[in-house]
Amino acid sequence: MHHRLAAALAALLCAASGLAQAQDRTGDTATPAPPRLIVTVVVDQFSANLFNQYRSRWTAGLRRLSDEGLVSTNGYQTHGLTETCPGHSTVLTGMHPAQTGIPSNDWIDPATGEEVYCLAAPRNTLAHGRNSDNGPVGPDNIRASSLGDWLKAQRPDARVFAVSGKDRGAINLAGHHPDGAFWFTDGFGLTTYVEPGQDAARRLAPVDAFNRAFRRRQADAPHAWTYTRPQCRALEADWTIRGDVLHSRVPPARDKFDASPSLDEETLKAAAYLIDSQNLGQGPTTDLLGVSLSATDRIGHAYGSQGPEMCEQMHRLDAALGEFLTRLEAVSGGVILVLTADHGGSDFVERLAQRGYPHAHRISSAPLAEINADLQARFRLDAAPLQSGSSGLIVADGGQRRLPEPLRGEIIAAALPQLRVMPDIVFAEARDTLLTAPLPDSLQPEMLTLEQRMRLSAVDERSSDIIMVRAPNVTGGGRVGGNIAGHGTPWDYDRRVPIVFWKPQGTGQERFLPIRTIDIAPTLAAVVDIASPVVEGHALPLWD
Known part of the structure; x- marks a missing residue:
């Protein structure tokens, strides 16, 4: 279905783009050249509350975004079921989950009784040759086109890539016909999906050298999670959760790469590698790079948002983003970056209850x-x-x-x-x-x-x-060693997210009125002067 949608969209957008360019040529003032690279960063489970809590403590990348960017302190995921797949589906489509067709991370097929993953694509395979993670995936279930599709339709030379710790982070940001959508899988590095008739080696070629270097790094210096900030160590404590004790400290008892700050650090290294190896932002037209950072979500689920684990994650994410912004400054064609989140999150209810919220409990x-x-x-x-x-x-x-x-x-x-x-x-x-x-x-x-x-x-x-x-701060289930905290509710701690636009040498500015993640795609389309189809979001004016 999405192939026919893309073809129709291409014809529509090319016509609209031609009209827009003709109108530009008749104007009296020349418009500045659009940036040659768009970077969309989605930090999984990065609530506005978490952004504001650590904002004054950052010193590197997140501090630069906060000081130099256009910061909307009241960004919203407008929908009610705030999970990863639907949240990511809003960011570059300009549409709500009711229109993207992605209501949740998974659902039950009423005819068969089988669970269906949000991006399940049984006709595909996985490039690393194993049926792992969520099985065969692809963009087939996404019913809306995205910014990458609009770019490809109007500017065929544009290149579109995305990288993430999760398949649903990469695929949602990449759209239906990217040059590559990659995510980390255990024991291998970055993988991707392979459609019928495609060659797995060719699909992995853009990240083949990165994967070899990644595996060498993992072998030479195995993942280790240690304290870097004394204020994080001061948050250590023991918590009883459904009869088991969580020893909240770094490193956690079940420390592993894909639920630690190392995951985001490697994802940002992969993003920088794609910029360098694919010469993104150096060509005749605008390229798109999606970066979905998954560690905040996995740490939030496993350890909550107010302990030493999340404290260390916030500081290490800040440092890693600092290095990434420095790399973006060297993109000669110019760059604009937007940072947001697919949803927010809250802390585990036992800690909330002790800190003055007695209504917080497990149902x-x-x-x-x-x-x-x-x-x-x-x-x-x-x-x-x-x-x-x-x-x-x-x-x-x-x-x-x-x-x-x-x-x-x-x-x-x-x-x-x-x-x-x-x-409740x-x-x-x-x-x-x-x-x-x-x-x-x-x-x-x-x-x-x-x-x-x-x-x-x-x-x-x-x-x-x-x-x-x-009711707010009421949750079910949970176990130490699994998930003890989560998200998915229509309450503001899950819906409110930061939305920050940044460019090198930009002037810091704050806006307090609410905007929506569905406004990001039409805003970026306007910045790079391409037409968008009719979407629910609207283009925002950036920098006065």
Whole structure:
């Protein structure tokens, strides 16, 4: 489907671009040449709260972005289900997840009962030759075009690359037809997806030398996570979480490369390598490089956001970005960088409760079990009909396959009144009902109702049958050694993210009114003078 979409888009955008260039030629004043390189940096789980908390402590790259960039302190992911895949899908498409078709990191196929990864592409293979990570992936499930697609359609010489610690970070930023979308996989280095008819070695060629050097570095100097700041060491403590003890210190008990600051440091080295090896920003037209940094998310999940682990991550990320900005200054064609996040995050609830937020706690599954038992008996079912799905519950048989109508609708109607009075549940609605509402205007994202936020996440057949929202700082599950903290809610600690535009020798400026991640793509399109299709975001004026 996306191949036909791209072809139609190419014709539309080329016509629009020609018109725009003709209008420019009739103007009285020449416009400055657009930068030859766009760099989009997405820091996974980098909330506005975390940005503001450490802002005065940074000394390198994040300090430069904060002092020299155009900083929007109230950036928003406008939707309600704030996960990695949908959040990344908004940044360079200008569209909400309801339009990108990516409501969550995964969902249940109602016909088969099988879990579907957001970027699953069974027709593809992985270039490193193993079926690892999330299996065969690609951009097939993304229903919107992105900035890289617009560039390719209007300027065929443009090159588009992306690199990340996660496949969903790289692929979402790269779009449908990039020159390369790479992510780290265990024991190998950077890999990518291979479509039918493509050669794996050729797909990996742009990062082959980097991978060899990376493996040598890992062999010669194995990953080590140590303290670099005494103020981080001072945050050490022990926390009891669901009966187990988290010894919060550096290095963590289960220290590993892909959940440490080293992951982002290597990702930024890979980004700099692509700039050098592919001569990005040195050609006749604008190139695009997406960089998704995954370590903040993995550290936040495993250790929370207020301990020594995150403290060290913030300082080491600052240092690594400092080196990267220095490299960008040498791009002769000029560069503009935007930094944002796919979502925010909160700390683990046990620490929140001790620090003055007694409402923070882990939810009990007992009330839902009681509702399930009632529904199973009332409708004479073989299995409990309400089962966990992304952002809510699916109504299914024991194999997670969708129940037939009218039974499915009757169960939903019977379940909703009971779910709405459950402790800690503040919103419950049928997906089908939610989809009957038009997409809300999100120009004032802080004013959106809870229902409107969840509507911006809802996708037919992919979202759960019943969409639910817990009260703020109420979470479920969690275990030491796995995930103890998370995100995914429509609350502002998960929705508010920094949005910073930066260019070398730029003048620092702050703006307090809210803007949205969906505004980034049309803004960058305007900066490099290409047309964009009709999108929900709008172009922002940069630097006065």
